[in-house]
Amino acid sequence: MRVRMIVNGEPVTAEAAPRQHLADFLRETLGLTGTHIGCEHGVCGACCVRLDGAVVRGCLTYAVQADGARVETIEGISDSGEIADLQAAFTERNALQCGYCTPGMLLSAQELLSEIAAPDRETIRNHLSGNYCRCTGYHAIIDAVEATARARAEAKR
Amino acid sequence: MSQPPLSPLDRPNSYIGRALPRPNLARLLQGRGQYVSDISLPRMVHVAYLRSPYAHARIVSIDAAAARAQPGVVAVVTGAELAKVCTPWVGVLSHMKSLKSAPQHAVAVERACWVGEAVAAVVAASRAEAEDAAALVDVTYEELFVVADMQAALAPGAPAIHPELGDNLAFERRIEAGEVDAAFASADAVAETEFVFGRHTGVTLEARSIVADWNAGEARLTVYQGTQAPHMMQNLIAKHLGLAEAQVRIVCKDVGGSFGVKVHVYADDMATAALAKMLRRPVKYIADRVESFLTDIHARDHRCKGRVAVAKDGSILAFEIDDVTSVGPYSVYPRTSAIEANQVIGLIGGPYATPNYRGRTRVAFTNRNVMSQYRGVGHPIACSITEGLVDLAARKIGMDPIEIRRRNLIADDAYPTQSATGMKFEALSHHAAHDKLLSMLDYPALRAEQARLRAVGVYRGIGFASFIEVTNPSAAFYGVGGARISSQDGAAVRLDAAGGLVCQTSVTEQGQGTEAMVAQIVASAVGAPLDKVRIVLGDTDNTPYGGGTWASRATGIGGEAAWRAGVALRENILKVAGIILQADPATLDIADGAVIDAGKRPRVGLDEIARIVYFRPDTLPADLQPELIATRHYAPKAYPFAFTNGVQASWLEVDARTGFIKLLDHWVVEDCGTIINSQLVDEQIRGGVAQGLGAALLEKCLYDERAQMLNANMADYLVPMAGDIPDIHVGHVVTPTAESNLGAKGAGEAGAAGAAASVANAVNDALSPFGVTISEIPLTPEIVLRALGVV
Numbered sequence: 001m002r003v004r005m006i007v008n009g010e011p012v013t014a015e016a017a018p019r020q021h022l023a024d025f026l027r028e029t030l031g032l033t034g035t036h037i038g039c040e041h042g043v044c045g046a047c048c049v050r051l052d053g054a055v056v057r058g059c060l061t062y063a064v065q066a067d068g069a070r071v072e073t074i075e076g077i078s079d080s081g082e083i084a085d086l087q088a089a090f091t092e093r094n095a096l097q098c099g100y101c102t103p104g105m106l107l108s109a110q111e112l113l114s115e116i117a118a119p120d121r122e123t124i125r126n127h128l129s130g131n132y133c134r135c136t137g138y139h140a141i142i143d144a145v146e147a148t149a150r151a152r153a154e155a156k157r
Numbered sequence: 158m159s160q161p162p163l164s165p166l167d168r169p170n171s172y173i174g175r176a177l178p179r180p181n182l183a184r185l186l187q188g189r190g191q192y193v194s195d196i197s198l199p200r201m202v203h204v205a206y207l208r209s210p211y212a213h214a215r216i217v218s219i220d221a222a223a224a225r226a227q228p229g230v231v232a233v234v235t236g237a238e239l240a241k242v243c244t245p246w247v248g249v250l251s252h253m254k255s256l257k258s259a260p261q262h263a264v265a266v267e268r269a270c271w272v273g274e275a276v277a278a279v280v281a282a283s284r285a286e287a288e289d290a291a292a293l294v295d296v297t298y299e300e301l302f303v304v305a306d307m308q309a310a311l312a313p314g315a316p317a318i319h320p321e322l323g324d325n326l327a328f329e330r331r332i333e334a335g336e337v338d339a340a341f342a343s344a345d346a347v348a349e350t351e352f353v354f355g356r357h358t359g360v361t362l363e364a365r366s367i368v369a370d371w372n373a374g375e376a377r378l379t380v381y382q383g384t385q386a387p388h389m390m391q392n393l394i395a396k397h398l399g400l401a402e403a404q405v406r407i408v409c410k411d412v413g414g415s416f417g418v419k420v421h422v423y424a425d426d427m428a429t430a431a432l433a434k435m436l437r438r439p440v441k442y443i444a445d446r447v448e449s450f451l452t453d454i455h456a457r458d459h460r461c462k463g464r465v466a467v468a469k470d471g472s473i474l475a476f477e478i479d480d481v482t483s484v485g486p487y488s489v490y491p492r493t494s495a496i497e498a499n500q501v502i503g504l505i506g507g508p509y510a511t512p513n514y515r516g517r518t519r520v521a522f523t524n525r526n527v528m529s530q531y532r533g534v535g536h537p538i539a540c541s542i543t544e545g546l547v548d549l550a551a552r553k554i555g556m557d558p559i560e561i562r563r564r565n566l567i568a569d570d571a572y573p574t575q576s577a578t579g580m581k582f583e584a585l586s587h588h589a590a591h592d593k594l595l596s597m598l599d600y601p602a603l604r605a606e607q608a609r610l611r612a613v614g615v616y617r618g619i620g621f622a623s624f625i626e627v628t629n630p631s632a633a634f635y636g637v638g639g640a641r642i643s644s645q646d647g648a649a650v651r652l653d654a655a656g657g658l659v660c661q662t663s664v665t666e667q668g669q670g671t672e673a674m675v676a677q678i679v680a681s682a683v684g685a686p687l688d689k690v691r692i693v694l695g696d697t698d699n700t701p702y703g704g705g706t707w708a709s710r711a712t713g714i715g716g717e718a719a720w721r722a723g724v725a726l727r728e729n730i731l732k733v734a735g736i737i738l739q740a741d742p743a744t745l746d747i748a749d750g751a752v753i754d755a756g757k758r759p760r761v762g763l764d765e766i767a768r769i770v771y772f773r774p775d776t777l778p779a780d781l782q783p784e785l786i787a788t789r790h791y792a793p794k795a796y797p798f799a800f801t802n803g804v805q806a807s808w809l810e811v812d813a814r815t816g817f818i819k820l821l822d823h824w825v826v827e828d829c830g831t832i833i834n835s836q837l838v839d840e841q842i843r844g845g846v847a848q849g850l851g852a853a854l855l856e857k858c859l860y861d862e863r864a865q866m867l868n869a870n871m872a873d874y875l876v877p878m879a880g881d882i883p884d885i886h887v888g889h890v891v892t893p894t895a896e897s898n899l900g901a902k903g904a905g906e907a908g909a910a911g912a913a914a915s916v917a918n919a920v921n922d923a924l925s926p927f928g929v930t931i932s933e934i935p936l937t938p939e940i941v942l943r944a945l946g947v948v
């Protein structure tokens with residue numbers, strides 16, 4: 001089927017098989033390999049992307065469901081500068097090791113930070129509980145998200 | 158333990174020990190890394206493996222006609238056909254005398270021995286088409302007997318999975334030290350229990366992945382693989398495909414988690430490499446999540462009877478254990494499936510000065526998935542048994558768990574020494590680590606809180622676990638057993654024409670921060686700014702020969718090679734600088750990218766030296782040929798392993814009505830010797846702890862009586878998520894190894910070693926008012942409620 005969508009601000013028209021999920025479409029058809037595949041059954045969160053502003057699992061969304069939608073991936077929100085401060089905090093705190101969960105983790109964290117200005121650690125932990133990281137034990141990730149939240153709150157004053 | 162006096166490490170603007178951010182993280186943070194799953198090559202095809210639905214079955218026939226006719230299908234290849242291209246292997250090591258196994262093929266020939274073993278390969282233009290066609294391959298199976306678990310495997314008269322081996326006993330080892338019977342006879346108290354450990358697996362977020370590309374024109378195979386040991390894979394792929402090593406290149410870029418899972422030879426990987434050679438084009442294989450659960454190595458799965466003898470004064474007189482573990486139908490190649498059991502029996506009692514020890518371990522073949530080394534390799538088992546027994550002994554004589562440890566841990570001034578099992582310790586710091594731990598948590602306050610809450614029906618507990626960790630393995634681990642797994646590593650450091658440094662190293666990166674570690678060492682050794690150092694790794698064509706990153710060895714061994722190469726390059730540079738500056742090189746040094754004189758004044762930049770050497774050699778003396786590259790290798794030899802040590806503590810709450818356990822706090826003190834980057838060490842510890850917490854509370858591969866895995870997906874095999882675990886506090890004691898200049902030991906497995914033991918001890922501490930002891934992990938609500946008699 002022919003699908004049309006806006007991916008990272010760019011209009012895209014491409015063929016997508018009815019069974020192809022959005023993560024495979026982004027990776028294989030568009031070459032946007034920053035959206036990772038971890039479990040393909042909606043548990044691990046590595047494939048998180050934004051669909052019309054909401055963070056969804058790329059593996060639980062068919063590409064055809066995104067027809068007419070606005071899709072944003074880690075590449076897009078990196079280039080726009082939207083999460084530059086969060087990425088810097090992840091670097092500073094070593095909140096990633098292998099980096100495979102990181103794109104999904106950043107999307108989920110940014111979703112939280114855009115909803116709640118000053119989340120406490122437990123809120124951050126709960127919000128990120130749909131994103132599996134085997135490397136870090138999460139402590140550093142929570143630190144980085146918390147630090148970003150504080151810095152953003154500070155900047156708004 | 159105090160830091161040694163000023164050492165060669167104390168250089169001007171040294172980066173050793175600093176918590177600096179890792180270089181090159183931007184690409185991972187922007188989703189612009191290159192994992193194997195991201196690689197796409199011209200003419201690349203995809204393979205799907207058809208897998209046995211039976212744990213043990215004869216393959217009567219395979220009809221692939223319908224599959225071959227499917228759109229996009231390039232080939233359907235059976236085990237017998239693939240065996241013409243790829244020879245089978247046997248996972249044994251000659252120094253593990255009783256270890257036996259049978260030949261394993263890349264794709265099963267005649268017989269499948271576990272659920273998930275590949276029986277045919279289907280290659281097509283896309284993975285989806287390959288899977289579509291695989292569904293049409295008609296395999297006729299004849300079901301055979303199933304050896305479902307370790308008890309069945311070792312039962313008298315049990316049928317042997319491999320009849321030519323006689324029985325299902327893959328490996329057995331006994332250790333007897335001191336006067337065990339006399340110690341038990343003279344004890345004031347004896348405690349015993351049976352420990353049960355669930356079967357776990359690594360659950361790397363990126364599954365195992367490989368792209369193999371045979372170039373018929375070059376007669377060369379390039380393998381892109383997420384692996385911890387590129388040179389090992391080069392050797393083994395060449396060996397089994399009948400190629401010279403020079404015909405195989407392994408390229409390892411970003412790796413989405415390893416933890417030991419990606420250090421083994423998998424049948425799928427060998428088959429994919431063979432298919433590339435057979436089909437003369439690139440072939441890609443990425444395991445899906447179900448395949449990962451069915452074929453990634455599993456680990457643990459032990460049942461161990463343990464006894465401890467103790468005197469009234471708290472002296473632990475003896476340990477006695479009888480351990481059994483069930484591996485799969487084959488010993489994994491080339492590191493075997495017996496190392497974990499061997500570590501268990503060798504490490505038990507390791508922190509303590511107890512001289513009397515009797516141990517037996519048996520490794521049983523079963524028709525479950527294969528087992529091999531996973532982060533911690535035997536340590537979590539040995540630590541849980543030892544620390545569980547120590548707590549039982551303390552309870553028997555009414556002694557505080559801290560106190561009994563204080564009385565029995567090897568004294569910090571007793572080194573060098575060895576354990577009852579013969580493990581050699583250069584220098585450990587158990588007592589200093591305990592002191593440090595008690596400075597990080599308020600033990601009396603926690604006990605007071607525990608007592609206060611018990612009165613209102615809230616059950617909290619604190620548990621401790623001292624541990625030792627094998628790091629920096631010498632050739633004693635694998636090399637002496639005949640495996641071509643290098644225990645040495647190399648580094649080549651060169652000054653490039655613009656004044657930057659490039660270091661090629663044989664240790665690899667899977668996210669631990671290897672690049673950062675090597676860069677900090679090289680920058681410090683030479684005297685260059687950190688941002689001028691570039692690291693090249695993960696490519697057998699472009700790095701020195703070496704072992705890679707596993708067994709907590711990259712810093713202690715690869716880092717030492719990098720240090721030595723950096724020092725040698727500095728000497729080479731200063732020789733040239735001495736001539737340029739008309740000065741004695743011995744009066745010169747390099748700091749912050751410039752040669753400095755005895756007054757620490759910058760005299761000439763490294764960029765200027767490079768310019769003169771590379772572009773104006775005519776201005777240098779005729780008899781001087783500068784060498785602006787230096788290569789050094791390093792292998793530890795004085796000790797078989799550089800042991801580290803530490804202690805963990807867990808504070809948690811058990812809900813006696815639901816059986817749920819809430820982790821409240823966790824502390825670790827460890828001693829990995831010289832710390833290169835304190836943040837990276839802390840994160841290794843935390844990551845290891847998290848895996849240990851998963852083992853303690855959540856993770857278990859469930860099998861039924863037909864050896865079918867029941868929870869081969871991430872919805873049913875539970876791993877720790879962010880909300881499941883607490884912050885993890887990490888402290889350090891520093892006892893460098895004297896064997897190397899750096900003094901660094903490993904830190905990759907310390908967290909995993911003791912986390913589950915401290916949790917189990919904390920749970921039993923919490924439940925002490927109920928008079929029950931649980932010695933099984935994972936500590937699921939069901940296990941807790943059964944112990945409490947609720948269900």
